[in-house]
Amino acid sequence: MKASVMLTHLRPTLVIGLALTVITGLAYPLAMTGLAGALFPAKAAGSxxxxxxxxxxxxxxxxxxxxxxxxxxxxxxxxxxxxxxxxxxxxxxxxxxxxxxxxxxxxxxxxxxxxxxxxxxxxxxxxxxxxxxxxxxxxxxxxxxxxxxxxxxxxxxxxxxxxxxxxxxxxxxxxxxxxxxxxxxxxxxxxxxxxxxxxxxxxxxx
Incomplete structure (x- = not known):
């Protein structure tokens, strides 16, 4: 019973941590890199x-x-x-x-x-x-x-x-x-x- 309660509380923490890792560590950097390359190709490539x-x-x-x-x-x-x-x-x-x-x-x-x-x-x-x-x-x-x-x-x-x-x-x-x-x-x-x-x-x- 205690393990079930612990898992209930732990699951949202793990899901939120994984979601934030994907969003801020992968999706956001890739999006900003792509946007910068499209809008400012010369500067994004190092001028x-x-x-x-x-x-x-x-x-x-x-x-x-x-x-x-x-x-x-x-x-x-x-x-x-x-x-x-x-x-x-x-x-x-x-x-x-x-x-x-x-x-x-x-x-x-x-x-x-x-x-x-x-x-x-x-x-x-x-x-x-x-x-x-x-x-x-x-x-x-x-x-x-x-x-x-x-x-x-x-x-x-x-x-x-x-x-x-x-x-x-x-x-x-x-x-x-x-x-x-x-x-x-x-x-x-x-x-x-x-x-x-x-x-x-x-x-x-x-």
Missing amino acids: LIERDGRVVGSGFIGQNFTKAGYFHGRPSATTAPDPADATKTLPAPYNASNSAGSNLGPTSKALAERVSGDLAALRAENPTDAVPVDLVTTSGSGLDPEISPEAALFQVPRVAKARGVPEESLRALVTSRVQGRTLGILGEPRVNVLALNLALNDLARP
Whole structure:
């Protein structure tokens, strides 16, 4: 008798648990994935960017451009396992499999030294303009594909010198690539670094 009563109370719990698992764990994700693929196929596929028939990156994830002839993104604090010691990590900028910030606070000596070094290098490149804050600070994800228009314009002298093109041409290129606020109110004006560098290649090969 007691087993029968227990089963009576247990059955609804099991049925509801199974139903919620199917609905929220299977049906809903599949429905949203299908809807996103139908309404926003490019974004649902990762906003992949192709050039000459091959994928060169994503509009959602930054890349670590280091050459003087390219615009650079903001610093990235992502890491990857050390091949020589699995208990340690190594810097791996824009590592999409390990999205994270540095978790270093304002009293961190390592953070202060890194920012000071970046500031010195940037001021050597362009001693006349103030260094935009996003060129020396990392984002929470470490994967930001965009920088502020001011950060892109700050780099114009270096890129122009490396490529041997007029600064005016590069400023015009940057301005043409500025994206406004979403719906006119959300976020800040920004420039996608990969898209800008692809346009830069079209303007003048390094």
